[in-house]
Amino acid sequence: MDQDHKPPVLISSAGRRAALLAAFREAGAGVVHACDLNPDLSAACRLADAAHAVPRCDAPGFAEAVEAIVRENGIRLVVPTIDTELSAYAEAAGRFAALGARVHVSDPATIAVVRDKHLTMQVLGAAGVPVPETRTEAELRADPRSLGWPVFAKPAGGSASRGLAVYASPGDLPESFPEPMIFQTRLSGPEYTVNIFLDQAGELRCAIPHLRLQTRAGEVEKGRTERRADLAAIARKVAAALPGARGVLCFQVIDDPRHGPRVFEVNARFGGGYPLAHHAGARFADWLLDEIDGRPCRAHDGWREGVTMLRYDDAVFLG
Template structure:
């Protein structure tokens, strides 16, 4: 029986699809990696995968039943979600998939909810002795400051406020906006940290990668660094109840003061994960080992340090396309 994998909302995740194809085909060359997307004909990763299907939006009431039927049709064993909006729906309906022998790689519902609300994840950081940007009183502000929504993503509705004249009624009237300390990028480096948690919520790998250049919210140039962040996370987050698989964490790090600041956690593969994979942190293999082969995962820190990734545009050509 084939052990196939489904990557949802595949979009431009070409490198992620290729990584899973490489690892799952080591078990059996007939194993496949399928993809789904709202508009797969315009999704490069769908054309790279072993086959694709169209699905409705995750908010559609038939989304789950549609996805289960697709998984049964394609003999899917593992589902790998790639965008935030899928996580809550999959976590809420996880048991429906498990009854069919399909395993969504998604963290527990309560942890997913916490990650989706920056107010809750800030409290999580505090409880685990992780520094966060200082919250500011709207009636007693100091400048510069930073504003972002507690449930936002892709840098939407974020504002750098350098002085009082930059503030508008919108900033004060939108109840979702958080006012906080501005972290100066001239003093702090921004890191995305790819972590792996086994099915028991135990931390097995930590790869900090410095964000050198970001395009459209995704790392375009980055480099792996074995620095103080590794021990910092290891000491504070060696176990997270409900955490599963790849968790993408955001931190700021001041090289001089050594201050490390937690920003957010996204319980899914991030767009820049291919750098960690190419450095040797083989999370697709870990997932296959754990959830298909039933093997346990050992802690791994032998990934390549100072590996620089420079991304560039490439083309996927589709013949006989009709709009």
């Protein structure tokens, strides 16, 4: 790619996503910008070519602050990285497009589904995606035997493993919860992340599962790519269930020995384990840059099986 035509990219809520930043550099992005609430304390922001401070993603003026960065720096692609900013970006995507920038986000209807975990299970289940039995708090309290015990609980609008709990019996439930919760059949077995890429027409072009060998703080620390026809078939059903989805998504699966594979989470963004997919040949960052430059889509499903990622701690030093 000609250096003068390399598109500037902005990684939003960059935090610790240094590996994602590096993937876009490797893919041929031009100046790589990053923004965060406190860029001075963000490793990815310190490693970016330029860093910007923005309000919290749920604060008034967040989208407008990012628009100003896009306008002033000729940004061509904005890449959200956390669930809580997706709604703001989906609603403002048209305004960014008017500035010549694509926001990597699915349409507002898709984001509304994936940001509500109960609705996610309903929509996926109706499309034939295997999901765990799920109840709202009211449904579970009305019929405590409907799921069997123990049950797995999580906030309906949660993210980043916040508020997860297991309850062994009805008597263990607290009298109330601080936010809406959902309850599911507790699953056990190997856990997989499936990273998928849908082109601008919504066609599924790549599905790359990796076995989560070890996790830390909800993010894969050790993983290995693995081809499985059943997970590929589930990926096609997930894509069909979310017709407004575009670009990169990932979903989580537990392969329970009693129930079989069950999808329990969908994230409409780059997942934390994307660097493994990228190294294995599923180069989503490259394919997004192809799209914004109007080049033919090179997305494919020819990634390498058996690629292992072993993460380790590193540091950025200031002063």
